[in-house]
Amino acid sequence: MLKYYKTLIRAQKKSMIRGLVQFYIVGLGILWIFSLIGFSNLLKDNKLISLVTCLIFALFIVSGSVLFKTLQHFTLSKTFDKPAFRSLNFLNIINDSGNILKHINGMLMGKFKHYHFRIKVVKSFENYFLEIVPMLQNSMAPEIEAIFVKKFGYCYFSHLGKEVEASSTDLNNYAFLSNILSEMEDQLYAYNATPIARESILK
Numbered sequence: 001m002l003k004y005y006k007t008l009i010r011a012q013k014k015s016m017i018r019g020l021v022q023f024y025i026v027g028l029g030i031l032w033i034f035s036l037i038g039f040s041n042l043l044k045d046n047k048l049i050s051l052v053t054c055l056i057f058a059l060f061i062v063s064g065s066v067l068f069k070t071l072q073h074f075t076l077s078k079t080f081d082k083p084a085f086r087s088l089n090f091l092n093i094i095n096d097s098g099n100i101l102k103h104i105n106g107m108l109m110g111k112f113k114h115y116h117f118r119i120k121v122v123k124s125f126e127n128y129f130l131e132i133v134p135m136l137q138n139s140m141a142p143e144i145e146a147i148f149v150k151k152f153g154y155c156y157f158s159h160l161g162k163e164v165e166a167s168s169t170d171l172n173n174y175a176f177l178s179n180i181l182s183e184m185e186d187q188l189y190a191y192n193a194t195p196i197a198r199e200s201i202l203k
């Protein structure tokens with residue numbers, strides 16, 4: 001848990017620094033444009049005030065955005081406390097691009113029988129959409145992937161995986177995700193998909 005919060009803090013620090021730089025430059029650009037069209041002489045008359053104004057503008061925008069992202073992330077992370085997720089005993093992983101306009105992606109990662117899986121949750125009104133991606137050592141041949149898409153209902157995210165719609169009732173069922181992963185496990189094993197090596201996950 002401590003490692004999780006340290007990762008979250010690092011992700012938010014990255015977002016803050018990147019966002020401050022971006023919006024500081026945007027603020028200077030806005031003031032410069034206003035000075036050109038005669039709405040403000042602030043940039044010409046007092047450069048120090050201009051710099052401080054831009055910094056306050058950037059801090060206000062970035063702080064609000066980062067706070068919103070964090071609250072939204074914690075709200076979605078509570079979903080992982082539901083029985084269907086807890087029964088898997090997967091790790092909660094944070095994936096943040098550092099872009100303050102994008103959500104912090106919380107996801108679960110862990111091993112089920114022979115294969116490792118990555119599960120991302122997207123909330124949509126009353127239901128949830130689960131992006132379940134098996135982590136394989138090598139990509140499957142195109143003709144095999146086509147079979148998984150047509151026969152088993154897989155689709156493409158960053159990698160080949162399965163999208164599952166689930167209600168709160170489904171996620172309160174301990175066996176819900178275990179049954180889905182067990183079915184995916186059988187399909188992968190039947191087509192000789194190679195599980196990812198533990199060393200590759202740790203990189």
